[in-house]
Amino acid sequence: MTDCASCADERTAGAAFCEVCGQSLAPEPACPHCGTPGGVGDDGYCEHCGMLAGRERDHLETDCGEVAASVTDRGLRHHRNEDAMWLTTRGAEVDVVVSDGVSSSFDPDVASLTAVQAAGELLVSGDVSAAIQAAQVAVAELAASGDPRRQASNPACTIVAATVRGDAVTVGWIGDSRAYWVPDVGPAEQLTEDDSWATHVIALGADPEQAMRDPKAHAITAWLGADAGKITPRTGEFVVGDPGHLVLCSDGLWNYLTDAAAFAAAVREGLREQGTLISAARWLADYANTAGGADNITVALIPVSPAAAS
Amino acid sequence: MTYSAEAFQNEFLALGATEVNAIVTVTSSGGTGGLRTSGATEIIIVDASGSMQAEGRIAAARQAAKAAVACLDDGVHFALVAGVGTAQQLFPAPGQLAVASAQTRSEATWAIDRLHASGGTAMGAWLLLAAQLFAQRPGDIAHAIMLTDGDNGEREGYLQSVLDSIAGKFTVDSRGVGTNWKVSELRKIADAMLGTVDIVARPADLTAAFEQMMTAAMGKTTADVQLKVWTPVNATVRFVKQVEPQVADLTGKRVADGARAGRYPLGAWGAESRDYHVCVDVPPGAAGDEMLAARISVVEGDTVHTQALVRAVWTDDAALSTRINRQVAHYTGQAELADTIQAGIEARKAGDDHTATIKFGRAAQLAHESGNKATSELLATVVDIEDAATGTVRLRRKVAAADEMALDTRSTKTVRVGRGQ
Numbered sequence: 001m002t003d004c005a006s007c008a009d010e011r012t013a014g015a016a017f018c019e020v021c022g023q024s025l026a027p028e029p030a031c032p033h034c035g036t037p038g039g040v041g042d043d044g045y046c047e048h049c050g051m052l053a054g055r056e057r058d059h060l061e062t063d064c065g066e067v068a069a070s071v072t073d074r075g076l077r078h079h080r081n082e083d084a085m086w087l088t089t090r091g092a093e094v095d096v097v098v099s100d101g102v103s104s105s106f107d108p109d110v111a112s113l114t115a116v117q118a119a120g121e122l123l124v125s126g127d128v129s130a131a132i133q134a135a136q137v138a139v140a141e142l143a144a145s146g147d148p149r150r151q152a153s154n155p156a157c158t159i160v161a162a163t164v165r166g167d168a169v170t171v172g173w174i175g176d177s178r179a180y181w182v183p184d185v186g187p188a189e190q191l192t193e194d195d196s197w198a199t200h201v202i203a204l205g206a207d208p209e210q211a212m213r214d215p216k217a218h219a220i221t222a223w224l225g226a227d228a229g230k231i232t233p234r235t236g237e238f239v240v241g242d243p244g245h246l247v248l249c250s251d252g253l254w255n256y257l258t259d260a261a262a263f264a265a266a267v268r269e270g271l272r273e274q275g276t277l278i279s280a281a282r283w284l285a286d287y288a289n290t291a292g293g294a295d296n297i298t299v300a301l302i303p304v305s306p307a308a309a310s
Numbered sequence: 311m312t313y314s315a316e317a318f319q320n321e322f323l324a325l326g327a328t329e330v331n332a333i334v335t336v337t338s339s340g341g342t343g344g345l346r347t348s349g350a351t352e353i354i355i356v357d358a359s360g361s362m363q364a365e366g367r368i369a370a371a372r373q374a375a376k377a378a379v380a381c382l383d384d385g386v387h388f389a390l391v392a393g394v395g396t397a398q399q400l401f402p403a404p405g406q407l408a409v410a411s412a413q414t415r416s417e418a419t420w421a422i423d424r425l426h427a428s429g430g431t432a433m434g435a436w437l438l439l440a441a442q443l444f445a446q447r448p449g450d451i452a453h454a455i456m457l458t459d460g461d462n463g464e465r466e467g468y469l470q471s472v473l474d475s476i477a478g479k480f481t482v483d484s485r486g487v488g489t490n491w492k493v494s495e496l497r498k499i500a501d502a503m504l505g506t507v508d509i510v511a512r513p514a515d516l517t518a519a520f521e522q523m524m525t526a527a528m529g530k531t532t533a534d535v536q537l538k539v540w541t542p543v544n545a546t547v548r549f550v551k552q553v554e555p556q557v558a559d560l561t562g563k564r565v566a567d568g569a570r571a572g573r574y575p576l577g578a579w580g581a582e583s584r585d586y587h588v589c590v591d592v593p594p595g596a597a598g599d600e601m602l603a604a605r606i607s608v609v610e611g612d613t614v615h616t617q618a619l620v621r622a623v624w625t626d627d628a629a630l631s632t633r634i635n636r637q638v639a640h641y642t643g644q645a646e647l648a649d650t651i652q653a654g655i656e657a658r659k660a661g662d663d664h665t666a667t668i669k670f671g672r673a674a675q676l677a678h679e680s681g682n683k684a685t686s687e688l689l690a691t692v693v694d695i696e697d698a699a700t701g702t703v704r705l706r707r708k709v710a711a712a713d714e715m716a717l718d719t720r721s722t723k724t725v726r727v728g729r730g731q
């Protein structure tokens with residue numbers, strides 16, 4: 001006979017809650033770090049080893065079946081996931097947003113979450129540029145609210161947003177989160193151009209290899225946030241001619257697959273080996289973690305087919 | 311009373327780093343109109359040794375004691391002790407406590423006129439009598455004022471043994487009048503009894519000093535507040551120090567509370583704010599690990615008033631791990647300032663002018679950098695500060711004893727930094 005730990009009343013066989021005090025009789029979760037049963041306290045830290053048991057945003061998945069799927073993961077080296085994602089489907093229509101918090105700013109995780117929500121809610125209109133502008137307004141407002149340290153180092157993030165309407169794809173971005181078009185066969189295409197120091201100097205004529213080796217290579221030159229000033233999101237749209245996948249991701253994935261061909265090969269391998277979109281997205285996050293997981297990882301997969309084929 | 315606690319720290323640690331530092335600011339505000347939640351007992355101990363006849367000290371002490379009695383709120387229990395070779399109760403009858411009222415305050419004033427200077431100095435005996443009187447009122451805010459003008463005459467080690475037996479039972483603010491007493495002796499009492507120590511060089515200033523101490527004591531509304539520090543397994547608390555309004559090391563006052571927590575006494579509280587520096591050594595984590603290095607609670611008995619979390623997050627991003635937290639840096643400097651001044655005074659007394667110059671130079675620099683004007687001014691009475699920024703000083707040939715004692719007693723006074731990052 002087991003007693004309720006809270007009120008010591010004998011438990012009714014099979015009951016999930018104590019009959020007397022209403023406390024759950026389910027065993028409390030063990031600490032994932034030291035294994036102490038019921039070790040995790042109300043504030044999320046283990047009462048024995050002090051380690052944070054985990055956060056909700058450490059690993060999230062959105063599974064829209066055959067229409068779309070996305071995964072975001074903390075990775076292995078960062079203490080929290082500062083990436084955020086938004087994915088909604090209406091029939092075959094898809095709205096998708098990926099954002100990566102700038103870790104040197106204060107509360108970057110709040111910035112990215114704010115950005116994907118503000119942009120995601122507006123994407124239904126189909127105006128990607130307006131959605132990103134709305135995200136900029138929302139993220140900029142964060143500096144004047146909450147923790148006073150946000151004023152000294154305002155929350156900031158990147159954004160990449162896309163809509164799929166039949167065979168028409170629209171993409172917009174600020175920063176270095178990317179979108180790719182990966183056709184089932186043939187060469188893949190990076191749809192975005194990073195707002196980064198390396199991309200900037202290469203465009204001005206610098207040697208690409210030398211530019212990429214510079215410590216500043218990955219420093220972003222545009223972002224969302226109070227100190228971003230007036231932003232002009234870059235956008236692109238196209239109509240697909242052959243079936244393939246629209247892929248949005250943060251640099252936590254593409255840093256391990258820097259050229260479009262390698263990126264496409266990985267996406268195709270994930271899709272081929274896994275069978276479902278969600279497991280392929282998970283496979284890509286695992287790929288980045290196996291390669292080192294140095295940053296937060298977010299990836300979204302949306303299959304798109306030409307109008308004639310659907 | 312309502313309490314709030316806030317931790318200031320850079321939680322990011324480089325890989326392999328194990329030392330976690332945080333400044334915890336505890337602020338209390340009067341919940342019920344600043345009313346005392348318990349009774350209060352005040353004991354005034356006045357040195358009546360023969361030396362108090364000098365410089366009109368005993369007359370000034372009488373006047374000061376009367377002023378302190380006048381500050382007592384109605385209903386507060388109190389007693390007066392005359393400190394000689396033994397402890398003699400001056401008011402009310404031996405072994406009794408009076409309840410403050412217009413009548414008892416006036417009777418006490420008459421009794422103070424009977425205070426005459428003749429006899430020895432026996433601080434251990436004085437404090438022991440106070441302890442016996444306080445014991446009649448358990449749970450009260452218990453506070454004593456002790457005035458002396460000379461060295462303790464008791465056998466070596468006796469005062470320490472008394473302090474060991476009464477520590478934590480009441481608070482003692484000690485004042486030395488003139489310059490023939492030992493700072494180290496009164497500091498020992500202040501440290502053990504969570505009180506203050508200061509010099510009153512001129513007897514004429516005693517009344518103001520007593521009024522200030524008694525007014526502060528009457529502002530206390532809660533008797534026994536403690537800081538409870540929980541740390542994870544395999545972690546150790548390196549130190550817990552009060553760092554504002556003055557430096558006081560509480561590390562040795564830890565009383566275990568369960569396997570992983572300890573309580574540190576904070577004494578009586580009114581509506582006020584104090585800062586504490588907590589330093590914990592934790593086992594190293596991997597990149598991305600987040601650990602609760604300490605959970606700091608402000609407690610009173612079984613009641614937890616408020617909590618603040620001290621975290622450790624390991625990162626290979628040097629931009630994060632090398633960030634300097636202003637509060638931690640500032641108070642580390644203030645504690646070093648107090649230590650450096652005391653080391654300088656020791657060296658000067660030992661005739662080691664070279665070391666004294668280095669120490670006072672560093673102190674001048676620290677006081678200047680942190681904007682601690684009061685300490686800079688006190689330093690300037692002992693050394694000529696040629697360049698505070700570089701810590702260039704010259705020892706003064708002639709230093710007034712009172713100035714050096716003021717520097718010594720007030721070296722632990724700190725200033726706050728502006729808040730923000």
Ligand SMILES: [Zn+2]
Nearest residue numbers: 031034046049
């Ligand atoms: Zn644990």
Ligand SMILES: [Zn+2]
Nearest residue numbers: 100251252295
């Ligand atoms: Zn990233």
